[in-house]
Amino acid sequence: MRLSPALLGFAGVSALALMSASMVSRPRVPLPALALAARRTPSPACSLTSAQERTAVDAFDKLLPVIHHPRCANCHGGVNPFVDPQVGRHFGGNMVDSATGGPPPSSVCQDCHSELPGWDVPGSAMFFVGRSPRELCMQFKQFAPSGPAEFITHVTHEAGPQFIATAFLGTRALNTLGEVTYEAAMGHPLTADPPPGGHAQLIADGTTWANAIGAGWNESPECGCAVSGAWHGTVTARGSFVGAGMPGELHVSSHATVMLESVPTPRFASGRRVRTYQATGGQVSWGVIAVGPCRGTLNGGFPLDSLDIDGNPLLELRLEDAGGGATRYQPTTGSWPDRWSPIFTVQCAMSGTQVALPTTNLLPTWWHYDILNPPESADPDHLKGSYVWAQGPGSTVRWEWDLKRVR
Numbered sequence: 001m002r003l004s005p006a007l008l009g010f011a012g013v014s015a016l017a018l019m020s021a022s023m024v025s026r027p028r029v030p031l032p033a034l035a036l037a038a039r040r041t042p043s044p045a046c047s048l049t050s051a052q053e054r055t056a057v058d059a060f061d062k063l064l065p066v067i068h069h070p071r072c073a074n075c076h077g078g079v080n081p082f083v084d085p086q087v088g089r090h091f092g093g094n095m096v097d098s099a100t101g102g103p104p105p106s107s108v109c110q111d112c113h114s115e116l117p118g119w120d121v122p123g124s125a126m127f128f129v130g131r132s133p134r135e136l137c138m139q140f141k142q143f144a145p146s147g148p149a150e151f152i153t154h155v156t157h158e159a160g161p162q163f164i165a166t167a168f169l170g171t172r173a174l175n176t177l178g179e180v181t182y183e184a185a186m187g188h189p190l191t192a193d194p195p196p197g198g199h200a201q202l203i204a205d206g207t208t209w210a211n212a213i214g215a216g217w218n219e220s221p222e223c224g225c226a227v228s229g230a231w232h233g234t235v236t237a238r239g240s241f242v243g244a245g246m247p248g249e250l251h252v253s254s255h256a257t258v259m260l261e262s263v264p265t266p267r268f269a270s271g272r273r274v275r276t277y278q279a280t281g282g283q284v285s286w287g288v289i290a291v292g293p294c295r296g297t298l299n300g301g302f303p304l305d306s307l308d309i310d311g312n313p314l315l316e317l318r319l320e321d322a323g324g325g326a327t328r329y330q331p332t333t334g335s336w337p338d339r340w341s342p343i344f345t346v347q348c349a350m351s352g353t354q355v356a357l358p359t360t361n362l363l364p365t366w367w368h369y370d371i372l373n374p375p376e377s378a379d380p381d382h383l384k385g386s387y388v389w390a391q392g393p394g395s396t397v398r399w400e401w402d403l404k405r406v407r
């Protein structure tokens with residue numbers, strides 16, 4: 001940052017100098033609220049980028065025709081053999097233990113399902129029915145806690161009864177009594193109806209999916225199960241400085257288009273579902289005009305997809321789960337590089353003569369670098385708000401932003 005001696009010579013410079021000193025050149029510091037929260041709850045975040053999450057989510061979608069097929073879904077919540085068949089859709093009858101009135105031992109199932117010893121249904125925590133792909137992805141990770149290899153082993157060869165291999169036979173492991181029961185209930189003989197693709201295809205697709213999540217498997221539960229997305233939108237700033245640093249008024253404005261992409265979240269900020277996004281595109285256009293005894297105008301612009309002099313992105317956005325579906329967020333801007341801060345020379349009428357005064361760059365940051373009381377949004381896909389910085393009478397800057405999640 002440049003400091004102009006000429007400008008500093010003016011009385012009343014302090015506000016403007018402070019403004020430029022505090023806003024234009026500043027070290028990047030972790031946001032206090034987020035940093036403290038992180039120290040209280042150390043747990044892993046998600047190290048996958050949006051692109052890696054997109055690959056994983058697409059790979060999971062390929063599993064859905066099998067997961068949703070009745071041969072898998074009926075055991076995983078689609079059929080309840082322990083209630084009235086009209087409700088539970090188990091046409092082998094209502095399976096109750098006459099002694100207890102509750103579910104019978106699974107040996108009873110062998111009367112009809114003896115083609116697979118151990119035929120049984122899982123508890124509701126393992127149901128597929130009524131769950132979104134995102135929830136199912138998180139569930140599959142949860143029930144294979146040691147990592148992708150555990151899931152791959154499960155779909156390849158289960159530790160207990162081979163439910164999956166049996167599902168691909170399409171016959172519900174029914175024996176002769178089962179087939180007779182089936183025909184009596186359905187009015188037609190049993191035909192094999194396996195899930196699409198075959199068992200080998202499920203192993204291949206399941207392996208691709210699990211390895212696409214990879215390191216994200218044991219990070220946050222939804223890591224790799226949803227795309228954290230990108231944000232597009234605008235940020236505008238309007239500032240006025242009256243009698244602050246030079247005679248007359250200075251008016252500044254900027255308009256930015258912003259594109260942000262998800263990046264790995266630093267470990268220190270993890271555990272409260274913090275996601276970090278960095279500018280990967282966009283452009284800031286700014287203009288400044290001096291009116292009154294000093295006059296001058298200057299315009300300029302710079303791209304947002306580059307790094308500042310310290311190697312930091314020109315914009316970083318942190319999103320944190322604020323509870324109740326709300327999102328708390330904080331933009332952090334990079335320091336203002338000199339090459340985008342040209343000297344702004346104003347012409348001042350002083351004691352009857354015209355004097356050229358080179359000023360330092362007095363443009364405000366295009367977006368305030370650290371908003372007190374970070375804003376919250378009830379809509380997790382839309383961040384819209386404003387912030388006013390006021391330094392004494394006549395010196396204010398107002399920012400407005402409107403960002404939408406694009407994927």
Ligand code: HEC
Binds near residue numbers: 122125127167
């Ligand atoms: C006869 C009922 C039955 C069928 C058919 C069946 N499963 Fe399961 N499945 C179970 C039971 C019981 C468990 C829990 C015990 C275990 O893991 O063996 C389970 C566990 C699972 C799990 C681990 C739990 C979870 O929610 O992540 C996955 C994954 C799974 N099954 C996938 C499938 C797929 C895919 C199919 C179809 C190709 C299928 N199952 C067919 C009964 C079945």
Ligand code: HEC
Binds near residue numbers: 105182
């Ligand atoms: C009297 C024979 C009979 C008994 C005993 C029986 N079932 Fe069945 N079961 C059937 C028939 C027939 C079907 C196929 C028709 C249907 O889907 O309801 C079936 C289907 C199922 C299905 C759906 C499987 C699929 O791939 O669509 C599940 C799950 C199931 N049974 C669970 C059980 C459990 C658990 C028990 C023991 C508690 C049991 N059954 C006992 C006859 C029986």
